[in-house]
Amino acid sequence: MSSRGQQIGSAAPVCVSCRDCALKPICLPAHLPGEEARALEAAVERGRQVLPGVTLVRAGEPMAALLVVRSGSAKRYSVTLEGTEQVHGFVLPGEAVGLEGFASGRYTCEVSALEPLSYCRVPMRKLEQLLERLPGLRREILRLLGQALDEAQRLRGELAQSDARGRVAHFLADLSERLARRGLSPTEFRLSMSRADIARHLGLTLETVSRALSTFKREGWLRVRARDISVLRPEALAALGGGCA
């Protein structure tokens, strides 16, 4: 297991202050003035770790804390009446989990680890106290929610307008960009999710996802070996998947 070493986000030491965290430029405190960042930092519970497959939050459960992934990746999904999974998206380091819980104080979807994963926690009690006196944090949390909303809408638009290849291309381009923002390679990465997960996320079947990848491979846009992806022509993917003004 230690030889894989390809998991998303470095295997960070368990306890690090935000100041020394590799995610500093991306994570919540990034846009906060110094004192606010310090106040927030004091409320953060760090270094929780879980194994692949473990569920971080469950639908219906009260939202007791704001969770932010530190390393590893996770799958956000909900289960339909018929028992099938709807995959809403994938969570990368520095991203918050379960924001839609603000709606009712309870989570409405499940989030489970795809790899060994570590995360930070801000208990809601403390968060609310902090929101009382930190205007920057207020703005930051609103920004976070607004961003999530914007992203969800953008994604919906993608589903509505693109065909299978377009969706897969967009998925790869988006993932690539998010990895780059975390200082990881945008062209060489290992998918932590299965074809079936990708398919359920994009509203396709796993065969169709596989075929799309094969097409890209044949066209010379990608190298694909199981879950290892090398992007050879990012522009081509972006052109197919892009589409938004």
Add this chain to the structure above:
Amino acid sequence: MSSRGQQIGSAAPVCVSCRDCALKPICLPAHLPGEEARALEAAVERGRQVLPGVTLVRAGEPMAALLVVRSGSAKRYSVTLEGTEQVHGFVLPGEAVGLEGFASGRYTCEVSALEPLSYCRVPMRKLEQLLERLPGLRREILRLLGQALDEAQRLRGELAQSDARGRVAHFLADLSERLARRGLSPTEFRLSMSRADIARHLGLTLETVSRALSTFKREGWLRVRARDISVLRPEALAALGGGCA
């Protein structure tokens, strides 16, 4: 124009306090304690009116205020690089507009009136001041954003999983339910949007939307006359469109 009289939400008198507003049980102040509601009310600019087709907010424009529709309905959309509209959804009375603007302080999509429409406005300056001292309002705004996010995700799931008839059924069931919550008839209503708008919202063509409606009519679930809809078997629509736990 006055003889149509079918527009969504009554033609409210221009200036009404929140206390006397027909939307009181749905709108923002509904969940606020008395003093907070009063404080918010003092910041609200009421009774702005626009004609059909007028754009309320434009993509790229700074988010200068929080807008809530009072009467009438609107279309949220964005324009892709190719010049086609992506319809994100439709706004009913009591619903806020442009929440995704919290992401960057600028709107990312356009909202334009589908009927004569009136709305209320809370300037962002004042809103931020209020958020400083009203914990209930803080929670309420977060709830609003969380709800919008949850809804966007649910919709994405619907797109990913349902076929054409399922999407149209879900659209009607959702609209019906939202109208009911506003004290309007859930079974008799007039669509304020075109088939093309519905189609672009659901990721279909207008012909397919029309065919789905015709099918429902043939099965005896609906009566359809142009944009006037009578729902005869709500359960049937809900069964087709539902699907989420």
Add this chain to the structure above:
DNA sequence: CGTTCATTTGAGCCGACTCAAAATGGGTGG
């Protein structure tokens, strides 16, 4: 009453799904 736009209906085609089988790779135990 005529014009114009929105909606409905029809025919044919293409892409994505379904079902089925082969191949690949990762992990395990000898």
Add this chain to the structure above:
DNA sequence: CCACCCATTTTGAGTCGGCTCAAATGAACG
């Protein structure tokens, strides 16, 4: 280290739903 086993992924053949293009009908407005 190698052979085996299992799950995942790839590939193939055939079907069906939704798209495209085109025409007809219906509604709204001057």
